[in-house]
Amino acid sequence: MLTHGFVVDGEGRKMSKSLGNVIHPNDVIKKYGAEVLRLWVAAEDYRDDIRISREIIQRLSEAYRRFRNTCRFLLGNLDGFNPDTDRVDYEKLEEIDQWALHQLQLLITKVIDAYESFEFYKIYHRVHNFCVLDLSSFYLDVLKDRLYCDRFNSPKRRSAQTAMYEILLTITKLYAPILPFTTEEIWGFLPSTKDGYEESVHLSRFPSVNSSYIDDKLATRWEKLLAVRDEVNKSLEEARRKRQIGSSLEAEVLITTQGKHLELLKNYEDLLPTLFIVSRVIIEEGSEKEASSLRVTVRKAPGKKCERCWNYRTSVGENPDHPTICERCLRVLATS
Secondary structure, X not given: OOOOOOEEOOOOOEOOOOOOOOOOHHHHHHHHOHHHHHHHHHHOOOOOOEEOOHHHHHHHHHHHHHHHHHHHHHHHOOOOXXXXXXXXXXXXXXXXXXXXXXXXXXXXXXXHHHHHOOOXXXXXXXXXXXXXXXXXXXXXXXXXXXXXXXXXXOHHHHHHHHHHHHHHHHHHHHHOOOOXXXXXXXXXXXXXXXXXXXXXXXXXXXXXXXXXXXXXXXXXXXXXXXXXXXXXXXXXXXXXXXXOOOOHHHEXXXXXXXXXXXXXXXHOOOOHHHHHOOOEEEEEEOOHHHOOOEEEEEEEOOOEEOOOOXXXXXXXXOOOOOOOOXXXXXXXXXXO
C-alpha cells in the first residue's frame, strides 16, 4: 500500500485562495510545459506533504533545461558517428571513457532500484546529479579538447563518441517514464544504425547493467585522480582571484608530492593537462616531510596561445607557414 501527503505551498501551508498561494497546473504548463510539471511530481517524495511554489517550479525548470542541454551536447557531438562501424571495443577505450561507463552502470543500478521501490524522487536526483556532476562539470568538459581538436575519425575521438553514445542511449531510456515527450524527441535524433531502433523509446528494452563495464579498481584510481583535480581547481581559482590567470588554459601547474600520490600522478602524467584543463602539468618529487601531502603551484604557462586548441605552447610560431598554430594541431590538420 502506498500513501501520500497533501499538496502544500513552499512554506508547508495548505493551499488557500485567501492566502493567494494556489498554483494552478494549467498555469505551470503554459509557462514551463507539461514536462516540467511531470518532473515536479517525480521529484517530490509523495510520502510526505508535497510542496509546490513558483520558486520550486523555477528550480525544476532549470534542472530540466540542464538535462536537455546535456543531451543536446551529446547529440551534437555524435554527428558523423556510426554505431555500426565507429564504435570502439571496451578494451580499447581511453581509460576516462571506461570510467564514465563504470559510473553509468552505477546509475542504472540505482535508478532501477528506485523504480522498483516507487521512490521516483531518487530517480530525479540521481539522473540530475549524474548529468550535472559526472557529465557537465567534469567528463564532458574534459572531452572537449578531444572532440574539437583531434582528427575527426581519430581513435581517441571515436572512443569518446562510443562512451557518449552509450550514455545518451541509457539516460534517454532511464528517464522515459518521467519525461516521455522529451525522451521521445531525443530518440528521434539518435545516430542512424543499420538495423535502426524501436519505433518509440517507450517500446525499447529498459537498460540493464553491463557487468563488463564495472571496474572497481579503475574507479578507485579515478577517485584519487579526481581528488587531486579538486585541489588543482582550488589553486586555479585562487590564481584567477589574484588575476594571475584568466582561463585555466593560461596556466602551468606544478604538483609536488611523494609516495603513492607521486606514483599515481607519474602514471597519468600525459593525461593530466587534459584532466585539469590546463596547458602544462609538471610533477616533482617532494621531501620526505611531504610524503602524504600535495602542494600545487599555479603559474603562467610558457609559450603563445594556439588559435585552434587555445592551449599555450612553445611550438606556436615555429612554423612560418602557420605561425599561430601549435605543433599538435599542425599534425592533426596535415592528416585531416
